[in-house]
Amino acid sequence: MIKGSCCCGAVKFELLNQPSMMGTCHCSRCRKVGASTIVFVRKEDLKWIVGREHVQLFEPVSPYIYGRCFCRICGTSLGEILSDADSFPIAANALDTELSVRNSLHEFVDEKPSWYEICDQAKQSKGHPAPS
Numbered sequence: 001m002i003k004g005s006c007c008c009g010a011v012k013f014e015l016l017n018q019p020s021m022m023g024t025c026h027c028s029r030c031r032k033v034g035a036s037t038i039v040f041v042r043k044e045d046l047k048w049i050v051g052r053e054h055v056q057l058f059e060p061v062s063p064y065i066y067g068r069c070f071c072r073i074c075g076t077s078l079g080e081i082l083s084d085a086d087s088f089p090i091a092a093n094a095l096d097t098e099l100s101v102r103n104s105l106h107e108f109v110d111e112k113p114s115w116y117e118i119c120d121q122a123k124q125s126k127g128h129p130a131p132s
Ligand SMILES: [Zn+2]
Pocket: 006, 007, 008, 009, 010, 011, 071, 072, 073, 074, 075, 076
């Protein structure tokens, strides 16, 4: 059981299983909302405890395509936690329990600011990783 919450505690949820993968996106969008490191969760693993009504969706503005969820009280980034997809990314920052998964990729490294140094051996790609 993995617990997740926002900074103010209004939003609380649990994951019934470990996330399937962790990645870090260095694009300006993810950086600005503070959700660069994300984990993918399966829809059936997400269990709401409290505060789903406090989650606000920031709709993407073209050319961007990904919605951004956050707690409307404290602003904590929550990734795509309101998604209807079978699997979707949420911000690793919002998780309170230790994870067994480790970062396995860096994407959009061309948009990475120079002050952020990549210090792991994870795969890197300039944009979205090519399907393997
Ligand atoms: Zn909050």
